[in-house]
Amino acid sequence: MYTSTGFISWLLRRISGVALVLYLFTHLWVIGAANSGTQVFNARLDAVQTPIFKLFEIALLAAVVYHALDGIRLLLIHYFDLTEYRKTLFWAVFIVSAILTLAGGIAILAIMLNGG
Amino acid sequence: MLTFKIQRWSAIALLFFLTVHMIFMHYVPPFHITFDVVQARLSTPTWKIIDILFLFSVLVHAMAGSYQVITDFESAFNYRKALAWASIIIVILAFIYGAKTIWAFQL
Amino acid sequence: MSNNDIQRTVTVRIQRFNPDVDKKPHMQDYQVKMWPGMTILDALHEIKTHQDGSVTYRRSCRHGICGSCAMHINGRNTLACKTPIINEVQKNDTVTIGPLPYLPVIKDMVVDRTSFWEQYLRVKPWLLPPDDIPEKEFRMSQEEVDALHDAEACIMCGACYSSCAVIGLNKKYLGPHALLKAFLRVLDPRDTAPAERLEIVSQADGVARCHTIFNCIDACPKGLNPTQAIETLRKLAQKRQQYEEARRERQKHLNEPIPS
Numbered sequence: 001m002y003t004s005t006g007f008i009s010w011l012l013r014r015i016s017g018v019a020l021v022l023y024l025f026t027h028l029w030v031i032g033a034a035n036s037g038t039q040v041f042n043a044r045l046d047a048v049q050t051p052i053f054k055l056f057e058i059a060l061l062a063a064v065v066y067h068a069l070d071g072i073r074l075l076l077i078h079y080f081d082l083t084e085y086r087k088t089l090f091w092a093v094f095i096v097s098a099i100l101t102l103a104g105g106i107a108i109l110a111i112m113l114n115g116g
Numbered sequence: 117m118l119t120f121k122i123q124r125w126s127a128i129a130l131l132f133f134l135t136v137h138m139i140f141m142h143y144v145p146p147f148h149i150t151f152d153v154v155q156a157r158l159s160t161p162t163w164k165i166i167d168i169l170f171l172f173s174v175l176v177h178a179m180a181g182s183y184q185v186i187t188d189f190e191s192a193f194n195y196r197k198a199l200a201w202a203s204i205i206i207v208i209l210a211f212i213y214g215a216k217t218i219w220a221f222q223l
Numbered sequence: 224m225s226n227n228d229i230q231r232t233v234t235v236r237i238q239r240f241n242p243d244v245d246k247k248p249h250m251q252d253y254q255v256k257m258w259p260g261m262t263i264l265d266a267l268h269e270i271k272t273h274q275d276g277s278v279t280y281r282r283s284c285r286h287g288i289c290g291s292c293a294m295h296i297n298g299r300n301t302l303a304c305k306t307p308i309i310n311e312v313q314k315n316d317t318v319t320i321g322p323l324p325y326l327p328v329i330k331d332m333v334v335d336r337t338s339f340w341e342q343y344l345r346v347k348p349w350l351l352p353p354d355d356i357p358e359k360e361f362r363m364s365q366e367e368v369d370a371l372h373d374a375e376a377c378i379m380c381g382a383c384y385s386s387c388a389v390i391g392l393n394k395k396y397l398g399p400h401a402l403l404k405a406f407l408r409v410l411d412p413r414d415t416a417p418a419e420r421l422e423i424v425s426q427a428d429g430v431a432r433c434h435t436i437f438n439c440i441d442a443c444p445k446g447l448n449p450t451q452a453i454e455t456l457r458k459l460a461q462k463r464q465q466y467e468e469a470r471r472e473r474q475k476h477l478n479e480p481i482p483s
Contacts, residue, residue: 002325004438
């Protein structure tokens, strides 16, 4: 295997993408409980808003943020000649993703601890 | 090239829709989501339209992406047509299911 | 750097695989005394000549133009003849050499490049010039030459191809080498079939498969940029008919001096 910054970036984009597809269909199923009435919906929603699921939410945030920022990197590369800055762009995506995940994650935890 | 273009356009749409969705779901009160909360939001035409367009963009992006990932493998590459049709059918079915659910919300 | 540094002995760790006797590849160490200016290829010659004649690798020109000696050295692909060994010695006094990744190993550092050449041929890598040949030469402007970004310098060594993770998953992907060559031909004002070439690279295993991992640029011993070539092809592929019409127009004046 030929590892490099670009390889890691692609691998993470792919892993986050696959995770998000699986999440998407789970999410559609959860919200689809609306078709079964208020009680079923609330039961399902309560089950996925417990503290352990708040941690999953932060993981979801990380996946979404990373995937989106790496996607923006791809759009930039598609439209501008930025190969000279490829390493900088990879690291920018990693770092900004980490910052946004941290900030968003802390907010989620703060909201949870304040009783929602 | 077509899948590539679809992927890019749905991605750009998602940059908008997903940001809106994440902010309103996680960071705008009320924070605990129940049927009443969802109903209050999705009964309005604005949110119905936003969420239906969002649903379409995300399904297209997810299936185009899954198609790309699976057909990157040489063994799956020969079944491209079948995989493409399966992706399209999944998008259509999931979209109908989701759009109907969204549309049905009313106060 | 003093002479003492250069003449020290280092360990050259080579991946060995002899299909007649080995079930799988294994690493074998050799001690090599470096001399000033020694390249990785020189070290391999030293080992083969004086220590172990069974070590097998491809080589020819030994000055970076034939493309035969591309290998995997300390985790990246490069030409053995252009890599000074002193730059590659790691902290534990070791240099690790292996065959190009993702390709079937025939023996030691010799790999089976069949898929490499098959994809290359798929893009019709030869120029398709116009029928009326000029008395002297075809005239190209400096801008037209610059737009090629030295793509003609490619020596088909395989370092880029073999560094691409997409190739690792799918040997039917055209690959950075073929796409760079397609780019060279498409942008050449002498070529008569840009729309056909753009059609070829727009197939499902063409430009859309590049995931901009950028390993190809890092690996290229000639400093070429297959990723940028692929991006350009992506853009042009969407307007191939207009591009071909512009080419026909250009070719009406191909034998005329370039206006200054």
